[in-house]
Amino acid sequence: MPGPDRVDSAYLDQARRLAGRLSARELAADDVAGAMEALRDVAAVDADAPTTSAKPVGRASKAAVKRLVAWYMIYLAEQVNDIGFALVRLGEALAGKVAGTETRQAQLEARVAALEERVARLEPRPDEAPHTPVGPAN
Numbered sequence: 001m002p003g004p005d006r007v008d009s010a011y012l013d014q015a016r017r018l019a020g021r022l023s024a025r026e027l028a029a030d031d032v033a034g035a036m037e038a039l040r041d042v043a044a045v046d047a048d049a050p051t052t053s054a055k056p057v058g059r060a061s062k063a064a065v066k067r068l069v070a071w072y073m074i075y076l077a078e079q080v081n082d083i084g085f086a087l088v089r090l091g092e093a094l095a096g097k098v099a100g101t102e103t104r105q106a107q108l109e110a111r112v113a114a115l116e117e118r119v120a121r122l123e124p125r126p127d128e129a130p131h132t133p134v135g136p137a138n
Helices: 009-022 032-042 054-120
Strands: none
Touching: 032 054
């Protein structure tokens, strides 16, 4: 058991991992996958409050408060988690729709460009001089 001046390395590792998970991330405006990953990281609420303390009285009082409110915190955390995961599913569905729309848009743009090219070959634009055939006159 670490003394009051020493901190358990496993606890520090967990704290660093959680801090990294919850830290703000710089995302590009169109980084849907990154935004979904960030949402997944914070969607779950842990109702299991830590009861560690350097002082025995602190540990005992934290454990007592935890036992008194655990039923309510678990109930609340389950509701928040349900909302969070529903939002993740909604975001993933919307991201899939956007990706499909972008694919269809690119396909339509390619088709329009091909049609514009065909039309340009078949008839002159109004701002162009009419095409005069070259060759012997009949």
